[in-house]
Every structure is written in structure tokens, then in C-alpha cells.
Amino acid sequence: MDEALLRSLTPGVLGILVRRGAGFAAAEDAVQDALVEAVRVWPAAPPRDAKGWLVTVAWRRFLDATRSDAARRRREDRVEEEPAAGPVPTADDTLQLYFLCAHPSLTPSSAVALTLRAVGGLTTRQIARAYLVPEATMAQRISRAKRTVSGVRFDRPGDVATVLRVLYLVFNEGYSGDVDLAAEAVRLTQQLAASVDHPEVAGLLALMLLHHARRAARTAPDGSLVPLAEQDRTRWDTAAISEGVAILQAALARDRLGEFQAQAAVAALHADAPTAAETDWVQIVEWYDELAALTDNPVVRLNRAVAVGEADGPRAGLAALAALDDSLPRHTAAVAYLHERAGDLPEAARLYAEAAHRAPTLAERDHLTRQAARLNTRLNT
Template sequence: MNEPLLRELVPVVIGVLVRRGAGFAAAEDAVQDALVEAVRVWPDGPPHDPKKWLITVAWRKFLDASRADTARRQRETRLDSEPAPGPSETADDTLQLYFLCAHPSLTPASAVALTLRAVGGLTTRQIAQAYLVPEPTMAQRISRAKRTVWDVRLNQPGDLATVLRVLYLVFNEGYSGDVDLAREAIRLTRRLAAMTSHEEVAGLLALMLLHHARRTARTGPGGRLVPLAEQDRTLWDTRLIAEGVDVLQAALARDRLGEFQAQAAIAALHADAPVAAETDWVQIVEWYDELVRLTGNPVARLNRAVAVGEADGARAGLAALAELDPSLPRYTAVAAYLHERDGDPATAARLYAEAAGQAQSVPERDHLTRQAARLNTR
């Protein structure tokens, strides 16, 4: 069973059914039913043309469902015969499905789930496992999302920025269950980049590749968090770094800077340093200035304070930090780090302990607790 091929074909087949007259939700259900059939029969003899097979079976599944629905008897008459193959069968509506699944009327969680189902070709069980929720809960979330976009036509323009945010949400979930969401997000973003020449799509792809290149070095034994400065850089994937830099440079050459390109440029500067001490913090501050100018994002301002502390000294970093809201996530941890660099271990230890109580993950909490303990034992 060629599961990667099936995932690639899912959005294509959904698009064909929608162009034939099926509603999005009905088309998506029919394609999922066809996938179940493929899992059952393909191992005994895979079809010569998998795409044509899926289209045929999915269309029949849709017609069967339409016939069973008494409220659609009038439409049944119009749809009862399959249209002759034509140019539309080779069209690819995947880009429009990206837009539909990231519709502004959907919550971020629903948009992510629908994207993974309709564009990514994952099953409800796989998505539920990846997000550590019961399968019935995820099924309800997907059903609600499909009802929300039931009447949205695929010929309506979509918001690319929303699509990119959804893909970035998927990427940041990382890995859980039997689905590697970081790799899945990269796969989907590669497909999107192949469909559009937009520089921010390339920027997001570059950002994902550069971050993913450091994945192996981010954790130690037992899932222990390893900060960037302490990572074994020989574990970084140089192939992914080179690809990410190439993609980024091509995007920057178009001279239409966006937030994902700026973030990718910062990641590239980190990747370029053979050791942490050789990091070009001055350039990183300049890129954070661009990122703040583009977005005004308080998290970007927080990260900029760290970079300023590295480039201009801890006092300068603390001054930049003082301009921000102390309720920001990780504010206390950043304050602890800068106070330690400023030669105040007592304050730093207290702040590390306080930040540990605010941590949003067990590895982060444990790391901050170790930092506080390290200073307290001096």
C-alpha cells in the first residue's frame, strides 16, 4: 500500500468531485470512503492508474450517498450519470482546498484539523493521535469545520496569510502518535510552494527546513531540553540547512520582505555559526528590528531583547525587556537569563524558579528548574 501516494491524491480527487457538482463536505466524505476501499483491495492488486481509480470509486460513493438522501432527489437526477472524462480531470484544485480549509470562519484548531484531513490525507484517527485527543472528539471537530465551509465555493479567493499560519501551527506541534506533524507540515508547504511563487510561502518553507535541521540536537536523554547555545551542532542536518538557505535567498531576492522570511533569516544566521560564540548577534538584532516593524509581535520583541543582550550586553537586553509586558509567555525566563549574564545569580535563580512554575511543557519546566538549582548550589 503506497500511503504517501494516497495522501498526495486526496486533495486532487476532492477537487474533481467538487467540480462535478458535489459539495465539499460530501466530496471529502466520499474520498475518505474510497480510501477505505483502497486499503482493502489495493494490496491484492494495485490499479494501473491510482488517480483514476480513486476518482471513479469516490464518485460512486458520492452518488450512493446522494441516492440515499431523500432531500437530494432532485439533484440525483442531474448527477446520476458520470461526466465524460475531459480536461477538468487533469486540473488540480489543491491550492483552492488550502484556502478553503483555512477559511477565516474556522477556528485555528478546526482549520488545522480540516487541512490535515482534506489536504494532507490523514485519517481522523491519525489526527486525533497526533493532537492527543479522543478520536470521537476530533471527528466532531472535523464535522463542525466541514459544516462551516459547506457553502463556500472553491472559486472564491482565499487568504494566503491564513493558510501559512495554519501550516505553521501544524509544524509547531512537532511529533506525537504515529504522525510526524513537523514533516507533514513541510510536505504540505513544499506542495504549496510548487503551486505559487509567493515569497512568503518560500519564507515559511525555509523557516521550517532550518528549524527542522536542528531537531535531533534539541533534546537529550529522557527528552531533556537542550538550549540552542548548548546543542551539538554536528547533529544538525546540513542538507536541510543548505536547502533552507537556498530557498530563503531566492525569496529575499524578490525584495518583498515578509515575516516568515525575516524569521527564516534569523534561523539561517544561527545555522551559519559553527559554534554558539560565533553567532552574528548584531545581524540578528537587525532582522528582529525588521520582524517587529512588520508584525509588532510582542513575542518578536521579547526575542529581540535576548538578541540585544547578546549583541550589546546584558544591561542593554534588560533595558529592552523593561519596555515589554511582564505577562508575556517566557518573559520571566528571559529576565532570569539576562540577570545571570549581568552577574546577579541570586535574582536569576529566583526568576528561573518562578519561570519554571509558569512553564507550558514538562521539558521546559524541568530545564528551568535545573537552571535555578544550578545557581542556588553555587
């Protein structure tokens, strides 16, 4: 069974049902039923026209559900007969589905879940496993999201920025269970880039490819985090880096700089350095300046301060950090790192231990705890 084919066909099939008059929630349920049937039937009898088969089965499921619901009898009257089998429309509705799933009335978590289900073609069980929540909890979240967008006109213009934020959230979820959300985000963004010509879509795709290229080197065999400076760069995916850089260069050439292009430029400078010591920190600071002007995001300013510490020395970085709110995520860890760079090991050890208590993930907590233990060992010998 070609799961990738099924997932790639899902948005188009869903779009066809909606354009035929099915409500989004009912259409999405019917498509999921068709996907389940395909998994059961196709290994023994693969269809000649996979998309046409899915449309036919999904439409039948929709009609069956409609006819069994007395409260929706008037709608049934409008949908009297199943369209004759034949070639399905070639129009690509994927882009409209992205916009629908990123509806502004949805919470970010609901928008992500609905995008994974409707555009990504993942099952509720797969999404729940990826988020490490019970399937029933995820089912409720998706059902609420579908109800929210069920009355939205399918042809209304969408907000590309909102869609990109949703895809960025999917990517940042990383990967766990049997669904690799980082890889899924790359696939979805590639799909979006093929549908819309926008430099920020290209910027986000480049950013994802450049970050994802380092995936194999990010963790040690025991699962512990490996900081960027300590990663084995021979394990980086050079093909993905080349692709990401080429996409970024084409986007930057259009002279419509956006947040994701600037972030991708920082990632490209890291990827371009043969060793951590050869990183062009001066250019990275300049790109963070561009990014700060675009977003005025305090996390960007924190990352810029660390880059300043690399470019101009740890004391300059600490001065930049001192101007920021110390409650920012990873602020204490950044201060600890720069104190270590400055040679103040007792203070760095203390701050690493404090940062470990504030760490947002178990992996980060363990990493920071090891950093504190490493320095304390040096101080006690």
C-alpha cells in the same frame, strides 16, 4: 502500501469531486472512504492509474450516499450517471483546497484540523492522536468545520496569508503520536510552494526547513530539552539547512520582505554559525528590527531583547526587556537567563523557578526547574 502517495493524491481527488458538483463535506467523506478501500485493496492489486482509481471509487461512494438520502433527491437528479472511466483531469485543485480549509470563519484549530484531513490526507484518528484528544472530539471539530465551508464557492480567491498562518500553526504543534505534524507541515508547505509563486510561501518553507534541521539535536536521550546554544551541531541536517538557505536567498532577492522571510533570516544566521559563540547577534538584532516593523508583535520584541543581550551585553538586554509586559510567555525565563549572564546568580535562580511555574509545556517546566536547581547547587557549594 505507499501512504505518502495516497496523501499526495488526496487534494486532487477531492478537488475533482467538488468540481463535479459534490458538496465539500460529502466529497471529503467519499474520498476518505476511497482511501480506506485503497489501503484494503491495493497491496494485492495495485491500480495502473492510482488517481483515476481513487476518483472512480470516491465518486461511486458519493453517488451511493446521495441516492440513499431522500432529502437530497433533487441533487441526485442532477447527477444521474457516473462519468465513464478514463483519464482524470490534470488540473491541480490543491491551492483552492488550502484556501477553503483556511476560511476566515473557522477557528485556527478547526482550520488546522480540516487542512490536515482534506489536504494532508490524514484520518480523523491520526489527527486526534497527534493532538492527544479523543477521536470523537476531533471528529466533531472536523464535522463542524466541513459544515462551515460546505456552501463556499470552490473558485473564490483565497488569502495566502491565512493559509500560511494555518500551516505555521501545524508546524508549531510539533510532533507526537503516530503523526509527525512538523514533518507534515513541511510536506504541505512544499506542496503549496509548488502551486503558488509567492515570496512569503518560500519564506515559510525556508523557516520550517531551517528549524526542522535542528530537530535531532533539540532533545537529550532522556527527552529533556537542549537549548540552542548547547546543541550538538554535528547532528543538524546540513542538507535541509542548505535547501532552506537557498530558498530564502531566492525569496529575499525579490525584495518583497515579509514576516516569514525575516524569521527565516534569523534562523539562517543561527544555522550558519559553526558554534554558539560565533553567532552573528548584531545581524540577528537587525532582522528582529525588520520583523518588529512588519508585525509589531510583542513576542518578537521579547526575542529581540534577548538578542540585544547577546549583542550588547546582558544589562542592555534587561533594559530592553524592562520595557515589555512581564506577562508575556517566556518573559520571566528570558529575564532569568540574562541575570545569569550578568552574574546575578541568586536572582537568576529565583526567576528560573518562577518561570518554571509559568511554563506552557511540561518539557519547558522541567528544563527551567533544572536550571534553577543547577544555580542553587552552585550557590550552596
